[in-house]
Amino acid sequence: MATDFIIIGGGLVGSALSHGLLKAGATVTILDEGDLAYRASRGNFGLVWVQSKGDGMPEYAQWSRESSDLWVDFARSLGEATGINVGHHRPGGLELCLEPEEYEAFETSIKRMHNQGGVGDNDRRMISGDEVRAMEPNVGPEVIGAAYCPHDGIVNPLLTLRALHRIAANAKADYRADHRVERIIPLGQGQNGGFRVVTQRGDFVAGKVILAAGNGSAALGADVGLDIPVGPERGHIIVTERTRPLFNHVLGQVRQTDEGTVMLGATKESVGFDTGFNPAMIRQVASNAVRKIPALKGLRMIRSWSALRIMSPDGFPVYQESDEHPGAYSISCHSGVTLAAAHAVSLAPRLLQPGFNDHYAAFSPRRFDVPKTD
Amino acid sequence: MFQRLTDPSRKPVSFRFEGQEIEGAEGDTVAAALLAAGITSLKDAPASGSPRSPYCMMGVCFECLVEIDGAGHQQACLIPIREGMDVRRHLAVQNIGEAVAGDTQ
Numbered sequence: 001m002a003t004d005f006i007i008i009g010g011g012l013v014g015s016a017l018s019h020g021l022l023k024a025g026a027t028v029t030i031l032d033e034g035d036l037a038y039r040a041s042r043g044n045f046g047l048v049w050v051q052s053k054g055d056g057m058p059e060y061a062q063w064s065r066e067s068s069d070l071w072v073d074f075a076r077s078l079g080e081a082t083g084i085n086v087g088h089h090r091p092g093g094l095e096l097c098l099e100p101e102e103y104e105a106f107e108t109s110i111k112r113m114h115n116q117g118g119v120g121d122n123d124r125r126m127i128s129g130d131e132v133r134a135m136e137p138n139v140g141p142e143v144i145g146a147a148y149c150p151h152d153g154i155v156n157p158l159l160t161l162r163a164l165h166r167i168a169a170n171a172k173a174d175y176r177a178d179h180r181v182e183r184i185i186p187l188g189q190g191q192n193g194g195f196r197v198v199t200q201r202g203d204f205v206a207g208k209v210i211l212a213a214g215n216g217s218a219a220l221g222a223d224v225g226l227d228i229p230v231g232p233e234r235g236h237i238i239v240t241e242r243t244r245p246l247f248n249h250v251l252g253q254v255r256q257t258d259e260g261t262v263m264l265g266a267t268k269e270s271v272g273f274d275t276g277f278n279p280a281m282i283r284q285v286a287s288n289a290v291r292k293i294p295a296l297k298g299l300r301m302i303r304s305w306s307a308l309r310i311m312s313p314d315g316f317p318v319y320q321e322s323d324e325h326p327g328a329y330s331i332s333c334h335s336g337v338t339l340a341a342a343h344a345v346s347l348a349p350r351l352l353q354p355g356f357n358d359h360y361a362a363f364s365p366r367r368f369d370v371p372k373t374d
Numbered sequence: 375m376f377q378r379l380t381d382p383s384r385k386p387v388s389f390r391f392e393g394q395e396i397e398g399a400e401g402d403t404v405a406a407a408l409l410a411a412g413i414t415s416l417k418d419a420p421a422s423g424s425p426r427s428p429y430c431m432m433g434v435c436f437e438c439l440v441e442i443d444g445a446g447h448q449q450a451c452l453i454p455i456r457e458g459m460d461v462r463r464h465l466a467v468q469n470i471g472e473a474v475a476g477d478t479q
Contacts, residue, residue, distance in 0.1 A: 241436055241447065244420045260421035300447050302436065 003027040003174060005351070006197050006206040008181050008220065011041035012157060012336035013343060014212035015164035020348020022171040029204055030168065031197060033216070034178040038232070038275065040214050041336055043307025045237060045255060045265050046157045048338050051093060051124040051149030052252075055109050057316045058118035059362035064335070065120055067342035068151045074341035075155065078163040081170075086159045087258045093152025094132060095252040096143045096292045106147040124149040138246050140294040154250045156257065157337050164340075176201075181216075184209055184223040186325045195224070195328065208327040210351065214310045215273075217332050225324025227365045230332050232308035234271050236281040238264040238289075240299040254289055254296070262299060264289045268309075275306050310334050312365075319347070319363040321356040329356070330365075376409045389459035398455045405431060405438045405450035408461075416440050416450055417464035439464040 005021055007014040010032030018028045033039075050068045054061025068090065075088035097103040107126050113119045124147055132146045133139050168175055179199040187193040187205070195209040211217040211226065221228040242260030255263045267281040282304055290297045310332060312318050317333035329351060333339055350356050357364060384399040391408060398407030405428040408416065415425040417439050428438035431451045438450040441462040450461070 241439070242420045258421060260419065 001174070002194070002205040002207070003029045004206060005029070005208050005210060006031060006195065006204055007210045007212055008184075008197065009211070009213035009216065010165070010175065010177070011039065011212070011214060012161055012164070012340050013041075013214070013331055013333065014210070015041075015161060015168065016336075016340040016343040017210060017212060017331060017348050017351070018168045018173055019164055019344040021351065022168065022173060023344075024349055024352055026352065027173075028168070028171075029174040029206060030176065031179040031181055031199060031204065032175065032177050033180045033213075037180075038215060038273070038308050040307055040310055041157060041161055043237070043305060044157055044309075044337060045235075045263060046154055046257075046337060047093070047250065047252070047255065048088070048090065048153040048155050049093065049252070049335070050122060050151040050338075051095065051147055052109070053335070053338070054119060054122070054316075055113050056116070056314060057362060058113075058116050058120070060316045061113065061119040061122050063317075063342060064338055065122060065151055066346065067339050068153065070341035070345050071153065071155065074345060078160065078167070082163045082166045084159050084163040084166070085258075086163055087156035088153060089155075089250070090151065090153030091249050092148065092150040093250040093252060094127075094136065095147040096132065096139065096254075097145050097147075098142055098288070098291055100144065103145050110147070121151075122149065123151060135249060136247055136251075138293050138295050140292060142291045148249075152250050154255055155337060160337070160340060164344075176204075181213070181220060184220060184328070186224055186328070195325075208329070208351065210329045210331055212331045214332070214336075215308060217330060221330055224328035225322045226320060226328060226330045227368075228318055228330045228332055229365055229368055230310050230312050230318065232271075232273055233311040234267070234269040234274065234306050234308055235265060236267045236278065236285060236304065236306045238282060238285055238301055239303040240264070240296070241302050243299055246293070246295065251292070253285075254293055261302075262296065264296075273308065275308060277304070277306060281306075310336075313368055317363045318365050319356075319360040320365055323357075375412065375414060378410050387455050387457050389455050389457065389461060391461045392463060402455050403431075403451050404440065404442065404448075404453050404455055404459070404461055407455050408450065 004026040006029045008031050010030045021028050050064045053064035075086050079085050127148050129144045182198045185196040194207045197204045215232050217228045218230050240262040253265050264285050320330050322328040386397050388397045396411045414427045417426050419426050426437045429435045433452045440450045442448040443460050
């Protein structure tokens with residue numbers, strides 16, 4: 001049966017979009033992969049983060065702040081619709097600094113964003129080590145200061161994904177796991193004929209198609225005239241045993257869940273699609289975490305993993321409707337958790353209206369088409 | 375709650391939980407022996423304080439942590455009982471970190 005939309009990718013981006021589209025009355029098919037997919041939505045840290053977003057693109061700073069605001073009601077509505085408490089909190093966030101260079105880098109970034117203008121109410125500011133310790137008694141003496149932003153928060157990404165999938169199922173979305181998409185065929189003569197999406201387990205037809213497959217979107221974009229310049233960046237996470245609540249705020253690299261588990265991050269490596277385990281990275285994460293929060297030294301590490309971020313060349317989202325085949329969209333971003341609320345509430349309705357590219361002009365991949373100088 | 379399948383070939387092994395004498399059978403894990411003895415909660419949840427029971431019985435969920443012979447953070451579902459073993463409720467996380475006023479997480 002043909003639906004209004006096919007969403008390729010059932011992670012946080014695709015699921016959030018399905019939520020908004022279903023709410024607007026559209027019919028939706030979601031084509032997802034299986035357990036062997038890279039699944040950034042299941043490997044990430046769970047921050048709803050504003051403070052560092054948009055240095056170099058003020059629209060992205062505003063967009064992140066908008067999503068942080070939308071998350072408050074969004075989380076509540078997910079809970080009401082499903083009974084799942086997704087664990088959203090917005091107590092404000094701290095990026096702790098151990099070295100003067102880190103502190104200066106944050107300070108410089110704040111000035112740069114201020115000078116860029118149009119950033120909106122990012123409200124990030126630097127605070128001293130003593131101010132940090134007054135806010136967070138478990139922060140150790142080696143911390144010299146922090147970047148603080150009152151709009152930062154956290155959410156449980158796994159429960160968010162589960163709530164979104166349950167809502168999609170209740171709204172009779174056609175969700176297909178283990179349906180890896182092989183290619184997309186635009187239908188009809190020229191434009192607006194819809195799309196046939198070919199999977200290993202059969203074809204699906206829809207009026208519009210959305211590529212929300214994370215790093216998997218890059219290869220599929222060419223089928224519908226979309227340039228999606230994203231690639232993998234590996235990060236490692238450590239998970240400790242549960243302990244009692246240690247923090248009043250969210251820390252950028254030390255996040256405690258509602259259940260008491262402490263998650264430690266974050267590393268950045270360019271190693272292609274290798275989701276292997278690098279012990280050197282784990283040592284670095286653990287050692288930094290213990291310098292920042294000495295009390296963590298008594299906790300046992302339970303698990304660790306690596307996962308792949310979805311990174312564009314400048315780290316900002318890539319949103320576009322195909323000029324060549326209107327009705328085909330790329331919704332690609334690194335921050336599927338932070339932006340889930342904005343994607344569901346704000347962006348999804350735009351997929352039902354004309355003028356998508358005008359509205360999201362800042363996020364167009366045209367920004368990468370800079371003439372080369374020899 | 376749990377009933378033991380009778381197997382006369384398994385020798386009795388006695389150990390202590392919170393000072394109380396418990397009799398299990400050779401080959402029991404600490405968690406299995408305690409559950410069979412009617413002791414269902416081995417720890418309290420660190421965040422909420424609610425009592426927790428062994429759940430997965432295969433080393434994954436960490437709901438069965440106990441202190442054994444003075445060593446904290448032991449997974450009761452993975453460790454076989456030994457004669458004279460001294461098992462205590464899991465308290466080890468209580469000395470982690472400063473007290474935090476508001477439970478905001």
